[in-house]
Amino acid sequence: MHSSLYSTKHECLLCGDVITNPICYTCLESEVEEWLTGRMPAIIPKVKKTGKIFASYTHQGTRCILCGNNMNVCTHCYCYEVNKLFENYPRLAEEFVEFFNFELRGSSNFVTQG
Ligand SMILES: [Zn+2]
Numbered sequence: 001m002h003s004s005l006y007s008t009k010h011e012c013l014l015c016g017d018v019i020t021n022p023i024c025y026t027c028l029e030s031e032v033e034e035w036l037t038g039r040m041p042a043i044i045p046k047v048k049k050t051g052k053i054f055a056s057y058t059h060q061g062t063r064c065i066l067c068g069n070n071m072n073v074c075t076h077c078y079c080y081e082v083n084k085l086f087e088n089y090p091r092l093a094e095e096f097v098e099f100f101n102f103e104l105r106g107s108s109n110f111v112t113q114g
């Protein structure tokens, strides 16, 4: 481990957590889009609108492991925002968390028992 360039810790600009799994919002967005296409395509434009919020957070930071774009907001924050779109669709919200499983379960709102 001597790639000092990449060993610097990058923190999420929104929550302050260290970004351990750098995947930028555009990459996540296409995943979400694909996932929604078979379920509720009507929500896709909203997802894209949410993505625009994150477009301003693409300066410096770390690099997306998938596309190499700069990014400095963690996947958790992105998923949290997208998850809000499903508040009227509990089943979708549940599936979303299950499908993307980006530590959302760690928050108290997603306690799983039994
Ligand atoms: Zn974050």
Ligand SMILES: [Zn+2]
Pocket (backbone or CB within 6 Å): 023, 024, 025, 026, 027, 028, 064, 065, 066, 067, 068, 069
């Ligand atoms: Zn990316």
